[in-house]
Amino acid sequence: MYLQMHGTSGKLAFPRYALGMAVSGQGDGSVVSSQALEMMMQVSVGNPVDTVSRAEAVTRRFEAAISIGILNYGDHLPPEALLAEQLGVSPLTLRHGLHMPRNKGLVEIRRGRGGGSFISGQVDLRDRDVDDRLRNAETDEVRDLYDLAAVTARGAVRLSALRADDQDLRRLRLRNEQFFAEQSSAGLRRAAGRFHVGLGVAAQSRQLTSLLIRIQADIAPISWPSAHIASRKKAAYEEHEAIISSIEASDAVEAESRVTEYFTAEQLLAVERHLRLLSEESEER
Numbered sequence: 001m002y003l004q005m006h007g008t009s010g011k012l013a014f015p016r017y018a019l020g021m022a023v024s025g026q027g028d029g030s031v032v033s034s035q036a037l038e039m040m041m042q043v044s045v046g047n048p049v050d051t052v053s054r055a056e057a058v059t060r061r062f063e064a065a066i067s068i069g070i071l072n073y074g075d076h077l078p079p080e081a082l083l084a085e086q087l088g089v090s091p092l093t094l095r096h097g098l099h100m101p102r103n104k105g106l107v108e109i110r111r112g113r114g115g116g117s118f119i120s121g122q123v124d125l126r127d128r129d130v131d132d133r134l135r136n137a138e139t140d141e142v143r144d145l146y147d148l149a150a151v152t153a154r155g156a157v158r159l160s161a162l163r164a165d166d167q168d169l170r171r172l173r174l175r176n177e178q179f180f181a182e183q184s185s186a187g188l189r190r191a192a193g194r195f196h197v198g199l200g201v202a203a204q205s206r207q208l209t210s211l212l213i214r215i216q217a218d219i220a221p222i223s224w225p226s227a228h229i230a231s232r233k234k235a236a237y238e239e240h241e242a243i244i245s246s247i248e249a250s251d252a253v254e255a256e257s258r259v260t261e262y263f264t265a266e267q268l269l270a271v272e273r274h275l276r277l278l279s280e281e282s283e284e285r
Helices: 034-040 051-067 080-087 091-103 127-136 139-163 166-181 185-202 206-222 226-248 252-284
Strands: 107-110 116-119
Touching: 034 051, 034 080, 034 206, 051 091, 051 185, 051 206, 080 091, 091 107, 127 206, 127 252, 139 185, 139 206, 139 226, 139 252, 166 185, 166 226, 185 206, 185 226, 226 252
Parallel strands: none
Antiparallel strands: 107 116
């Protein structure tokens, strides 16, 4: 039978293999799964039409996957030929695409037995980089991104309340504890990305997970400047926990309300910082 019920929970169980969406590598040196690479391929890079742009697309996908926790420190990438095949590019394009991440210390080559290419760093945007991105964005663009994030996340938590099993709930709680343990902006971006992509996995929806990956890849570079850590981290952790509790209680309405609360707060912070930066720039002229 294709659909089953989860024990006494009354939730529909969908076959996990059909989703093809394992959470990323665990940073323990194990080879990155094809599912994690499939998730990485969901990062939007436009429509590359030549070797140079295809290599740039590989670079962007790797950096985005690292920034939102699809790939993690210590993850072992597959051999070059296999990795190129899985990413749908030639080995030459892959080598060009990995050149910049290697120069930035995000990927390293280890020689000898058990060697290969490993994730060796994290995307560490400076506050100035975050501010530059916010300053150069249109106000409607910033607002709309968080509106899209909220709408998509509401769909994910609604389905999660119907479909998530105990493993999903444990994974979400682990992601949230990892989020709270982070002290740096880069770590919080990565942990927040993993948590919110995890909502799509808990919803057992390939399409929602793909959308959440794309959205988190766009949100990460404008989120969690260092000035927001002290004032926002605890509240975000508690909002995450409220989302999980609502999913656990199979309360779709409450879950949607809680995830809306989270993204409303995130949107307000981003838009306020964006407008302040524009005001400061105007005063300097």
